[in-house]
Amino acid sequence: MNHIKKIGFIAVALTLVFGLVGCSSxxxxxxxxxxxxxxxxxxxxxxxxxxxxxxVASAAPVASVSSGPxxxxxxxxxxxxxxxxxxxxxxxKVGVAAAWADRIAQGMDTLYANAINGIRGMPxxxxxxxxxxxxxxxxxxxxxxxx
Ligand code: HEC
Numbered sequence: 001m002n003h004i005k006k007i008g009f010i011a012v013a014l015t016l017v018f019g020l021v022g023c024s025s026x027x028x029x030x031x032x033x034x035x036x037x038x039x040x041x042x043x044x045x046x047x048x049x050x051x052x053x054x055x056v057a058s059a060a061p062v063a064s065v066s067s068g069p070x071x072x073x074x075x076x077x078x079x080x081x082x083x084x085x086x087x088x089x090x091x092x093k094v095g096v097a098a099a100w101a102d103r104i105a106q107g108m109d110t111l112y113a114n115a116i117n118g119i120r121g122m123p124x125x126x127x128x129x130x131x132x133x134x135x136x137x138x139x140x141x142x143x144x145x146x147x
Contacts, residue, residue, distance in 0.1 A: 069132060069134055069135050069138070070131075070135050070138075071138060071142075072135075072137075072138030072139045072140070072141050072142030072143075072145075073142050075128060075131055075135050075136070075138065075139035075142070076094070076139045076142045076143060078128075079126050079127065079128035079131065079139070080094075080126045080128075080139055080143065081094075083126070084143060089121040090121050091121065091122065094143050094146045094147075095146045095147060096147070097147040100143075100144060100147055104144065108140075111140060112133075112136065112137050112140055115136050115137075115139070115140050116133055116136050126139075
């Protein structure tokens with residue numbers, strides 16, 4: 001008896017399922033525009049694929065900003081301005097040509113080297129420990145350009 005009930009139930013369930021499936025495919029035939037199809041395939045694509053594409057697109061400019069050398073202006077404004085704008089610790093002030101004349105007279109190589117290695121109150125690399133030598137030179141050039 002029990003078996004028969006079960007089989008009957010399954011038969012009803014199957015009829016329902018096939019009925020529904022048949023129904024939906026028969027009555028509505030969807031026509032998607034190219035735009036809708038593209039959107040749908042984006043939604044249906046594996047998450048990793050979409051995230052990867054978007055990441056590559058949006059990460060590219062970020063990567064080039066952080067991996068490329070910073071401009072002298074950037075380095076100055078983030079690392080050197082604390083001392084060289086205020087004259088803190090006796091630092092020669094940016095824009096005050098007289099404060100730099102004697103230093104420039106030493107020659108640019110010496111000036112660069114002192115900025116990189118430090119001299120008296122000037123700490124090595126002006127405390128910008130992740131600055132490359134070229135970034136330091138660019139920052140020195142930027143400072144002298146302001147005179
Ligand atoms: C903590 C303060 C401080 C910071 C930050 C700092 N400087 Fe200096 N800097 C000084 C002082 C003080 C001197 C003067 C040293 C002396 O001649 O007695 C100086 C001197 C210099 C000189 C002249 C060196 C010479 O040969 O006369 C250059 C060039 C220079 N700094 C570049 C920079 C650059 C570029 C940065 C940023 C990356 C920077 N400094 C950040 C304090 C600082």
